Amino acid sequence: MSHLKDGPESDKHMLRRELLAVRNRLTTDDVREAAAGLAEHAMELPELARARTVAAYVSVGSEPGTLALLDALHARGVRVLLPALLPDNDLDWGAYAGEGSLARVQHGGRMALFEPVGERLGPDAVADADVVLLPGLAVDGRGMRLGRGGGSYDRVLARLENAGARAARVVLLYDTEVVGHVPEEAHDRPVHAVVTPSGVRRLT
Numbered sequence: 131m132s133h134l135k136d137g138p139e140s141d142k143h144m145l146r147r148e149l150l151a152v153r154n155r156l157t158t159d160d161v162r163e164a165a166a167g168l169a170e171h172a173m174e175l176p177e178l179a180r181a182r183t184v185a186a187y188v189s190v191g192s193e194p195g196t197l198a199l200l201d202a203l204h205a206r207g208v209r210v211l212l213p214a215l216l217p218d219n220d221l222d223w224g225a226y227a228g229e230g231s232l233a234r235v236q237h238g239g240r241m242a243l244f245e246p247v248g249e250r251l252g253p254d255a256v257a258d259a260d261v262v263l264l265p266g267l268a269v270d271g272r273g274m275r276l277g278r279g280g281g282s283y284d285r286v287l288a289r290l291e292n293a294g295a296r297a298a299r300v301v302l303l304y305d306t307e308v309v310g311h312v313p314e315e316a317h318d319r320p321v322h323a324v325v326t327p328s329g330v331r332r333l334t
Contacts, residue, residue, distance in 0.1 A: 141313035145276060149267040149307060153192040165195025167327030168302060172199050172263075175323070175330055177298040181260035183209040185223065185286075185297070188232060188244040193265060194302050194327070200226055211255060214245040219282050223255040224248055256286055257293040264321060266301045273320030273333035274312040275301050287319040298322050 156164075172178060184203055189196040203210050210226040215237055224246030226232075232244040256262065264283055268276040277283050290297055299321040305328050324331050 156192045164327040169198040172325045177261050183259045184261045185211045185256045185259035186263040212246045221282050223251045257295045259297045261298045264301045268307045268309045269301050269324045270312040274314045275321050276312045
C-alpha cells in the first residue's frame, strides 16, 4: 500500500478531499444559483470588460457553473477559447460558438468533459488570451490555487509565463473555497483574482 509523503503534496491531497466532499453535497439548485451570481460578478471585472480573447472552460458536475458566463462573453463578441484534454493531460484549445458547439467527450474512466468541436488551435493558443479563467478547488490570499491534481492548468500557467503573456489569471470558486492557506509546491503559480457567487476579490 502506498503512502503519500508528508509535505505540500500530502496536505493538498487532504484539502482536496475535504473540498470535494463539500461540493458533492450541493444540489442542482445550489449550483444553478451560484452560476448566475458567478456570471454577474465576473462580467463586472474590468479585465473581462476589455478582453478580446478569453480562455475559459466548461464546468462539469458540482463545479461552479460557467455556461452562463461563456454565453455572456460570446454575446458580447469576445473570442472564447475552450480546452480539449490531450492524452498526456496537456490542453489543446478551440473556439466557443454557443452551446451547440460543444461535444461530450469521455476520457477513460474519468468524468466526461464538454469540449469544443471544430478546429484545434494548439496548446500555445492560450497565450493569445487577455484573461484566463481557471478551475480550482481553493485559493488563498496570496493567489495560490489548489487544482484537482491532474496538472493540466499548471502547464497552462507555465506556458503563459514562458511566453511572457500578460493575461489576467482568474479562478472561479464558491465563497467557502477562499481559504487561509493553500499548500504550495515549486511549480505552483499564483492567480490574480478570484470570482465567487458573491463577488470579486483581488489577490496579492
